[in-house]
Amino acid sequence: MPNRLSDDISGLFKAYSVDQPEYEELSELERYQKVKQKWQGLKATTNPADSFKNTNNENVSITGNKEKP
Amino acid sequence: MKRIVITGIQGGVGATTVAANLTIALHSIEQKAHAIDMNPTNFMRLHFSMDPNNNDGWMLRRYHQEPWQQAGYQNHHQIPFVPFGELTEAQYQQQLTALQQQPMTLLNNISPENKEAESKSDWQIILLPEITSLQNFHRPLLDEADLVICVVRPDIQSYLSLQKNRHYQALHEKHNIKLLMNAFNANSEVSRDLQLVIKHEYQEMIIPTLMHFDTAVPEAVANLTSVLEAAPYSQAAQDYRSFAFWCLTHVNQEIMVTPNV
Numbered sequence: 149m150p151n152r153l154s155d156d157i158s159g160l161f162k163a164y165s166v167d168q169p170e171y172e173e174l175s176e177l178e179r180y181q182k183v184k185q186k187w188q189g190l191k192a193t194t195n196p197a198d199s200f201k202n203t204n205n206e207n208v209s210i211t212g213n214k215e216k217p
Numbered sequence: 218m219k220r221i222v223i224t225g226i227q228g229g230v231g232a233t234t235v236a237a238n239l240t241i242a243l244h245s246i247e248q249k250a251h252a253i254d255m256n257p258t259n260f261m262r263l264h265f266s267m268d269p270n271n272n273d274g275w276m277l278r279r280y281h282q283e284p285w286q287q288a289g290y291q292n293h294h295q296i297p298f299v300p301f302g303e304l305t306e307a308q309y310q311q312q313l314t315a316l317q318q319q320p321m322t323l324l325n326n327i328s329p330e331n332k333e334a335e336s337k338s339d340w341q342i343i344l345l346p347e348i349t350s351l352q353n354f355h356r357p358l359l360d361e362a363d364l365v366i367c368v369v370r371p372d373i374q375s376y377l378s379l380q381k382n383r384h385y386q387a388l389h390e391k392h393n394i395k396l397l398m399n400a401f402n403a404n405s406e407v408s409r410d411l412q413l414v415i416k417h418e419y420q421e422m423i424i425p426t427l428m429h430f431d432t433a434v435p436e437a438v439a440n441l442t443s444v445l446e447a448a449p450y451s452q453a454a455q456d457y458r459s460f461a462f463w464c465l466t467h468v469n470q471e472i473m474v475t476p477n478v
Contacts, residue, residue, distance in 0.1 A: 176413070176417070180417045183414055184414065186410065187410065189376075190414060195417075196418060
């Protein structure tokens with residue numbers, strides 16, 4: 149009789165000695181937020197696009213969204 | 218003529234390598250391109266098989282009051298380039314002062330005299346010094362460029378320069394700069410992380426072609442050649458061909474959108 153699907157997956161994990169069985173797929177935004185907290189040099193910096201949203205009402209963004217005249 | 222101006226967010230990011238290999242990669246896709254080295258370090262010639270003991274260059278010709286075009290050379294594949302030249306400190310300072318007093322001189326010198334006769338399909342690749350070393354006579358070149366590229370590395374120095382360097386901020390306010398990420402090392406955690414952060418925060422400015430770190434590049438330069446000629450199937454050579462295609466489509470698209478510019 150064939151193994152149930154869950155048995156197969158457990159077998160695969162055992163066979164490949166998975167280090168992080170609780171691995172979760174992260175979105176790019178989640179990865180970005182984790183990385184910003186990982187390195188001391190990045191912790192105190194801000195995303196220029198965010199500071200633009202908070203402080204600037206002009207049509208020019210620091211991330212390059214320049215409107216052509 | 219389509220003009221691409223290349224600078225670096227700081228010294229050592231690989232702007233010279235990018236400028237030289239882009240010129241050669243444009244040739245590899247049947248484009249006519251020439252390169253002009255305006256960085257006093259004068260290292261572009263190493264990618265074009267020029268003898269390191271040869272001190273000739275446009276700045277030296279200028280000092281001797283000779284036409285700058287006489288400092289034009291070709292590599293083994295007939296790709297034209299103009300080195301900066303080696304000057305003494307006194308010679309260099311004299312020329313620097315003269316150029317600062319007449320900031321339009323450089324642009325006028327390298328622009329075709331007969332605009333009607335110039336070929337619209339030709340490419341001119343100009344290498345400038347890093348952003349912190351730009352002079353007032355470089356500004357007209359930036360103003361007249363079809364594309365301004367600033368080379369950055371996925372490291373904390375480049376990232377902080379993008380955030381805080383006043384020279385970069387001033388340049389960014391006046392020009393529609395594109396950022397090229399160079400020397401990305403997939404084996405390095407910090408390189409992967411900084412690439413993600415820079416891409417996320419500067420996504421509108423980032424050129425989609427990522428230039429990977431490849432030892433074939435310094436090996437090629439050590440042999441006085443370009444990576445496209447020394448290792449045509451390397452990762453770096455493939456990156457440069459992709460980058461050349463991106464430049465081709467991007468600049469042509471811009472010209473089609475703004476036909477009178």
